Amino acid sequence: MTPNSQGAAQTPDLPVHLTIPLATRIFYATSCLIAFLLLAGLGYRIVLNVKTWSWLAIVAVPGGMLLADFLSGLIHWSADTWGSESMPVLGKRLLHPFRVHHINPADFLRRQFIDTNGDVAFMAIPVLLAAFQIPLTSNTSIAAAVFVTSFSAVGLMTNQIHQWAHMRKAPGPIRWLQRFGIILSHEAHEQHHYPPYVQNYCIATGWCNRPLMAIRFFSRLEALITWLTGLQPRHDEVQFAQAVFSEKQTS
Numbered sequence: 001m002t003p004n005s006q007g008a009a010q011t012p013d014l015p016v017h018l019t020i021p022l023a024t025r026i027f028y029a030t031s032c033l034i035a036f037l038l039l040a041g042l043g044y045r046i047v048l049n050v051k052t053w054s055w056l057a058i059v060a061v062p063g064g065m066l067l068a069d070f071l072s073g074l075i076h077w078s079a080d081t082w083g084s085e086s087m088p089v090l091g092k093r094l095l096h097p098f099r100v101h102h103i104n105p106a107d108f109l110r111r112q113f114i115d116t117n118g119d120v121a122f123m124a125i126p127v128l129l130a131a132f133q134i135p136l137t138s139n140t141s142i143a144a145a146v147f148v149t150s151f152s153a154v155g156l157m158t159n160q161i162h163q164w165a166h167m168r169k170a171p172g173p174i175r176w177l178q179r180f181g182i183i184l185s186h187e188a189h190e191q192h193h194y195p196p197y198v199q200n201y202c203i204a205t206g207w208c209n210r211p212l213m214a215i216r217f218f219s220r221l222e223a224l225i226t227w228l229t230g231l232q233p234r235h236d237e238v239q240f241a242q243a244v245f246s247e248k249q250t251s
């Protein structure tokens with residue numbers, strides 16, 4: 001066992017995240033740079049042009065954050081529950097990291113910023129570009145631009161927020177945001193990491209976790225999908241875990 005920079009133990013015989021080739025690292029770095037520049041540009045455009053803030057534009061800020069949180073939960077739940085890590089593209093880029101993350105959560109802290117955020121940054125670019133097309137001419141269109149900017153900001157940072165929630169000691173300002181419930185806290189996310197990993201799927205602000213759990217949103221959705229398709233939830237994840245632990249027993 002070797003401690004990493006956050007003091008989390010690395011267990012050498014558990015699965016780890018794939019090493020990122022140089023070409024992919026360059027792609028991730030470029031995606032992050034473009035996405036964050038676009039986001040800054042969007043924010044600057046709003047600050048520069050909006051002189052009076054309507055209540056609709058103000059509500060759009062938490063509204064965008066809420067949608068980003070809900071989508072983070074929906075995507076996380078989909079990756080945990082359905083599909084196979086052997087699927088092309090999605091299997092390697094989305095499902096495999098979640099499989100590894102459940103068995104070896106400490107390894108997530110080893111991932112660097114561009115590795116953690118590159119895929120999301122790439123997907124955010126079209127959304128950010130589209131947001132520039134929203135005119136800032138009426139209260140409604142300003143609110144729409146604010147909503148998309150707020151959604152994009154939190155969406156873009158989702159994996160980073162998830163990584164911060166795993167740190168024993170996140171940076172000071174981040175701990176403040178966690179403490180005041182603005183982003184996902186360590187304690188809230190910890191609830192997800194108990195097998196069979198069916199609680200608190202939302203990993204951005206964490207605001208949707210409690211209401212979604214209260215109405216059993218994901219378990220009901222699973223039951224509906226199984227009823228419609230006959231597919232069994234978490235089939236691939238169970239196989240992944242069995243393969244890892246049977247390998248450990250035989251080695």
Ligand SMILES: [Zn+2]
Nearest residue numbers: 076080098197
């Ligand atoms: Zn999970």
Ligand SMILES: [Zn+2]
Nearest residue numbers: 101105162189
């Ligand atoms: Zn996690």
